Amino acid sequence: MSQMKSEVANRRIQSFNTYFGEAHLHFACHAAFPVALTPDLLYRLWANFQYNNHGEVLNIPWIAVADLLLSSLCNEVGHELYEIDMAVRKLLLEKLRENETFGKERINDLSNFLISYIQPQLHSDDPEIKDLAQAQYLTALAYSRPSEAAHELALDFSIIDHKDTAELLRLSSLVETVAEPLNEFTTLLIYSQGMVNFARGKLEDATVLFVELVKQKPEVKVRGIRLPIPENIKANLSTVPKKFPTFSMIITILSIVITLAGAITAVVTIPEIGCIVSWNSSKCVGLRTESQKELELIVLNEIKEPLAGVEVEIIGNGPPEVYYTDSNGFIKVKIASRENVRIRFITKGYAVTEYTVNLQTSPNSPKVIRLVRTSPDSPIVAVDGNVTWQLESCKREQNNVSCIFSITSNVAQDYFFILDNLTKMVDSEGNEYLSSKIKIGKISVGSGNNLSLALVKNVQYKVTIDFTEVPTSIYQVALLQIQTINGQLIKYRQVPITN
Secondary structure, eight states: OOOOOHHHHHHHHHHHHHHHOHHHHHHHHHHTSSSSBOHHHHHHHHHHOOBOTTSOBOOOOTTHHHHHHTSTTEEEEETTEEEEOHHHHHHHHHHHHHOTTTHHHHHHHHHHHHHHHHTGGGGOSSHHHHHHHHHHHHHHHHHHOHHHHHHHHHHHHHHOOTTOHHHHHHHHHHHHHTTTTTTTOHHHHHHHHHHHHHHTTOHHHHHHHHHHHHHHOSSOEETTEEOOOOHHHHTTGGGOOTTSOOHHHHHHHHHHHHHHHSSOOSSSOOOOHHHHHOTTSGGGSOOOOOOEEEEEEEEEOTTSOBOTTOEEEEEOSSSOEEEEOOTTSEEEEEEEOSSOEEEEEEOTTBOOEEEEEOTTTSOSSOEEEEOOBOOTTOOSEEEETTEEEEEEEEEEETTEEEEEEEEEESSOEEEEEEOSTTSEEEOTTOOEEEEEEEEETTEEEETTOEEEEEEOTTOOEEEEEEEOOOOTTOOEEEEEEEEETTSOEEEEEEEEOBO
């Protein structure tokens, strides 16, 4: 995956901020710290970082987790595994460091949090889980205790088998990921890049870097750890022409690259998470060359008015390609001419919409996309007489979705819940998914039954309502509706479903 241009990264961050607001942006800045993201890790971040360093509440809503994962800032690289593009991540971390209410103290807090979070995974029997945990651990260590991180990486390089090309590339990719906080350990960065050249068979380029390292000292050491030079590189060290760059020149070049890009990108491209976990991963094969075709799109609202400035994401192998509609709601994009291509439409005030196009069966004629406006009266909190319903979350386990509510009554009363065909979820295509069970404490009833509860004044109750046969492709429902005994329908619109 090539590094996203800084201006594109900045535009995506600005778009995210405009659409979701400052609280979401604060959350994204925190989420940029780990090298990889999972829904569980993000929920832990959300729960643990609700205040700035001055003790002021950030007001980050729980829905920020789903909003971030589904936004253009994140790319899915595996099952429930996501990454933020390196250029976007760098800018978000800069915002976090430069914000006086966060700064270095928050970076240290995030480091301690992440180290604690991944401890069990460092001892996993699954090598991919263990490798990813090591990447997370070294990322956290590099920002808070860079000397220790440099020592750990040097130790790994000192015992690696130089014939193990995949492991050399994986380890060097990890060094590249943390190059910015380790910029004072220039010897380690140069050595790592030299080993990348060696692993890729670029022996002349590798020799250039190693000869300058050994000119300074007979042995290459980092934090007291001796870093071995491959034998076939050693044989070439004395034959390097004097016209090659001096050590000071290399230092200067590396410093400039690190300052501008936040990583060493002269030889190695920015790795995807899959490459850090395992260089043999399909993510490291690179983007395949595919023929492309032009596709014309017209984006309208429900009353067929054109929508300008809609963010249009073409979702393919790498990071989404982002475009924006003009004043006529029109846009022309280039997409790969394979069987199916996913396109996502995002704009403020409208539900996020995904559309799949098949260019093999569908000609190049303009395609009209209609977006549905989100209801202005779609609160997280709804009121049924004296009872307040607060939607906490809707979480998926395979095809079952459980929605959790907190309900409170301002008077003591008997309250009834009804599980019939009016308690349901409705997706954007009008498909309905009926409730299968309601649970309050230890009491639960199935579909077609009623449940009564004697509510105590101003006491909060947790209510869980299950919905079955909800396809895993649905990450948001247009309507969530609950019926109560007095005929009141509790309604929530555009509700995200998280894993």
